[in-house]
Amino acid sequence: MQVTNKQKQFLKGLAHPLKPVVLLGGNGLTEGVLAEIEIALEHHELIKIKVPEEDREMRQAIYDAIVRETAGVQVQVIGKTLVLYRPAREPKMKLPK
Numbered sequence: 787m788q789v790t791n792k793q794k795q796f797l798k799g800l801a802h803p804l805k806p807v808v809l810l811g812g813n814g815l816t817e818g819v820l821a822e823i824e825i826a827l828e829h830h831e832l833i834k835i836k837v838p839e840e841d842r843e844m845r846q847a848i849y850d851a852i853v854r855e856t857a858g859v860q861v862q863v864i865g866k867t868l869v870l871y872r873p874a875r876e877p878k879m880k881l882p883k
Contacts, residue, residue: 789859789871793881797832797861800879801869806836814839815848820855827856827872831879835868 789797807826810819826833835852839845849868853860858872873879 787857787859787872789861789881792883794861796882797871798869801832801834801861804832804834804869806834806867808833809836810838810848815851820852823852823856823870827858827870828874831874831877832861832869832871835870837866837868839866 807830808819808823813819823833823835837845837848839848845866849860849863852858852868852870856870856872858870861869861871863869
């Protein structure tokens with residue numbers, strides 16, 4: 787799925803007040819964590835995911851894996867927090883053109 791820069795800016799504004807809904811633990815990115823991300827995306831469409839990994843390259847690899855596995859769109863990365871968007875089957879959010 788592709789989003790334009792204007793749509794990304796809109797999503798960043800909506801994501802600003804959100805708190806992370808998924809926090810990766812010591813086991814990293816597991817099937818259970820991916821299942822929770824899927825549930826959160828279907829319910830909220832726009833979520834924040836906290837990845838407490840210290841190694842920057844490893845953290846980026848985890849972000850890439852999350853985006854690939856969920857078919858979501860990486861809206862923004864702020865520190866150790868990924869902002870992810872994927873429209874639900876019945877979209878609640880209307881993006882600008």
